[in-house]
Amino acid sequence: MPIFDAQIRDLSGLARQGRRRRLIGRAGSDFSSNDYLGLAGSAVLAAAVTDAIGRGVPLGSGGSRLLRGNHVEHETLEEEAARFFGSESALFFSTGYAANAALLATLPQRGDLIVHDALVHASAHEGMQLGRADHRPAAHNDPDAFADAIGAWRDAGGVGRAWIVVESLYSMDGDRAPLPALAELAARHDAFLLIDEAHATGVFGPDGRGLAAAYDGAENIITLRTCGKALGCEGALLCGPQVMRDFLINRGRAFIFSTAPSPLIAAVVRAALRLLVDEPERRTRLQALIDAAETALAPYGAVATGSQIVPIVLGDEARTMRAAERLQAAGFDVRGIRPPTVPAGTSRLRVSLTLNVGPGDVAALADALGDALS
Ligand SMILES: Cc1ncc(COP(=O)(O)O)c(C=O)c1O
Numbered sequence: 468m469p470i471f472d473a474q475i476r477d478l479s480g481l482a483r484q485g486r487r488r489r490l491i492g493r494a495g496s497d498f499s500s501n502d503y504l505g506l507a508g509s510a511v512l513a514a515a516v517t518d519a520i521g522r523g524v525p526l527g528s529g530g531s532r533l534l535r536g537n538h539v540e541h542e543t544l545e546e547e548a549a550r551f552f553g554s555e556s557a558l559f560f561s562t563g564y565a566a567n568a569a570l571l572a573t574l575p576q577r578g579d580l581i582v583h584d585a586l587v588h589a590s591a592h593e594g595m596q597l598g599r600a601d602h603r604p605a606a607h608n609d610p611d612a613f614a615d616a617i618g619a620w621r622d623a624g625g626v627g628r629a630w631i632v633v634e635s636l637y638s639m640d641g642d643r644a645p646l647p648a649l650a651e652l653a654a655r656h657d658a659f660l661l662i663d664e665a666h667a668t669g670v671f672g673p674d675g676r677g678l679a680a681a682y683d684g685a686e687n688i689i690t691l692r693t694c695g696k697a698l699g700c701e702g703a704l705l706c707g708p709q710v711m712r713d714f715l716i717n718r719g720r721a722f723i724f725s726t727a728p729s730p731l732i733a734a735v736v737r738a739a740l741r742l743l744v745d746e747p748e749r750r751t752r753l754q755a756l757i758d759a760a761e762t763a764l765a766p767y768g769a770v771a772t773g774s775q776i777v778p779i780v781l782g783d784e785a786r787t788m789r790a791a792e793r794l795q796a797a798g799f800d801v802r803g804i805r806p807p808t809v810p811a812g813t814s815r816l817r818v819s820l821t822l823n824v825g826p827g828d829v830a831a832l833a834d835a836l837g838d839a840l841s
Contacts, residue, residue, distance in 0.1 A: 485785065486805070495800035497823035498832060503670050503775050504749045505822030506699025506739060511746075515738030516731065524734050528727035533716070536727030544733040545704070545712075551740050552676055552692065553683035554706035558715055559736075561728040563665055563693035563703035568594040569721035570661065570689065570705055571632070574714060575600035578627035582616040584608065584644065586637055588663060600630065607637075610648035617656050629658035635678040636667040639809050639817060641776030643678060650682055662690045669697025670775060675743035675750060694732075698739040702728050749822060756820045756829065763833040764818065767840060779816040779836075787814035793839040799832050 469475060481487040506512055519540075530536035541559050548557040560566035571594025575581055581595055581602035595602040601620075605612035617629045631653050633644040646662070653660040664677040672680040675697070682688045689707035694700045705711065715722050742749075753775060761771040769779050781787045784805045791803035794816070805814040818832070 485788070493800065495795055495798045496828045496832070497800055497821050498818050498828075499800045499802045500821055500823065501666065501696035501819060502699055502823060503666075503697040503753060503819070503821050504699065506697070506742065506749075508823075509699060511742055512699055512735055512738060515735045518738075519731055519734035522734075524730050526729055526731045528730055530726060531723060532727040533723055538727070538730035538733070540730040540733040540737070541727060544737050547737055547740060548692070548704045549706060551674075552690065552704075552706045553680065554690070554708075555684065556709045556712040557704045557706045558712045558722070559728055559733060560703045560705065560722070561725070562701065563663075563691060563695065564590040564593070565721050565725070566691055566693075566703040566705050567591050567663065568597065569715060569719045570691070571595050572597035572721070573719045574659075574689075574711065575630050576627060578625075579630060580617065580620045580625055580627065581630040581632055582613050583632035584634065586640070587632055587634060588638065588665070591632055591663065595632075600627070608642065608645055610645050610652055613649065614652055617652075617658065629653075629656050630661060631658055632661045632663075634663040634665065636664075636671070636774055636776070638666050638776065639804055639815070640778055641770070641772030641774040643774070646679060646682065650685075650688070653687055657687070659687050659689065662688065664690050665693040665696055665703075666774075666776065668692045669739075669743055670750065670753065674747070694736045694739065698736060698743075700732055700736045700739055702732055702736060704736075752822055753820065756822070756824070756826065759826050760818070760820055760829045763829050764836065767833070767836040769818065775820040777818040777820065779818060780813055781815060781840075782812055784814040787816060790836075790839045791816060794832075794835055797835045797839070799835055801832070 524540055528536040545557040545559055567590035571591055575598055577599040579600035581600050582605050585604040585607045603616055605616050613631055631649055635644050650660055662679040664679050667678040669675040671678050679690050686708050689711055692704045694702040757775055760777055767779055769777050787803040791801055794801040801816050801818055804817045
């Protein structure tokens with residue numbers, strides 16, 4: 468019996484269901500990355516790397532932030548990010564996954580209740596499972612469902628704090644959370660509101676500060692700004708009150724027991740934030756691409772979301788994966804998304820728009836979709 472027999476059986480099961488994943492190289496026009504502003508390979512961020520190396524910024528941090536790993540670049544980034552987003556403080560993590568998981572595993576306390584949107588990211592689930600608070604889902608984008616869950620919990624004797632956990636722009640649907648209603652609900656219940664801005668940061672809001680920009684600075688609001696999507700780098704910033712930062716530094720195991728992010732990357736994220744202000748035309752160009760794609764892809768069932776995430780929901784898993792393969796063979800990097808990433812029966816092509824393509828590529832994709840879906 469091979470020592471990995473359980474894992475081999477599991478992989479065979481996935482293969483039988485047609486769900487065994489494999490890594491494929493990057494090829495074709497970019498209709499799948501989250502590099503929305505085309506910054507990942509940009510000359511301006513490459514120059515920021517060179518400049519930081521010239522200033523002696525090291526690639527490796529060498530340790531945890533609480534030991535030798537803390538670098539002035541981390542702290543400067545956090546100060547600049549807090550100023551930029553309008554929060555009292557910010558804390559930098561190596562990934563958005565780690566930040567979301569650390570936050571939800573650490574801040575909500577035993578006796579609290581987390582009510583999360585049914586579609587929140589896997590990293591939020593990871594944190595909730597690790598943490599001590601109870602948690603339950605609320606119907607997607609339905610403020611009444613959140614209110615009902617908190618009300619039922621209070622009626623049943625819940626005395627802790629309520630936490631409302633949402634994304635401002637959903638990564639697989641491109642739709643937006645009803646933030647005004649949720650912020651009002653949070654205020655009414657003295658609840659916390661956690662807003663994951665992974666897909667809105669850099670793309671929406673004044674100077675690209677996101678869809679939650681209006682709420683930063685409130686004492687019950689925490690936002691997550693990932694740096695690996697529109698900012699073209701990696702890592703993530705948790706923005707919120709100073710006590711949030713202090714608590715994570717003292718109690719957040721994923722922060723304490725992990726090597727600090729690269730100071731070089733922190734320096735480049737600083738440059739990416741500056742660039743959001745200096746080059747607003749990137750957002751204008753992306754918006755024009757969104758408008759063009761909504762028109763060109765509508766005949767193929769594309770949902771107009773007003774965002775750079777354009778789902779074409781086909782429902783059937785096999786048909787979705789077949790269409791994605793055909794598009795890839797035709798030179799378009801479009802990925803099929805299926806359960807468990809999205810709910811059963813909602814398999815889809817997730818077309819994401821970035822400045823790595825232009826209007827001509829969008830028109831060509833529309834042509835190719837006709838064949839791919841036939
Ligand atoms: C909504 C959302 N939150 C968090 C994350 C995790 O961020 P990162 O990729 O930086 O780990 C992602 C990544 O896909 C995401 O889509």
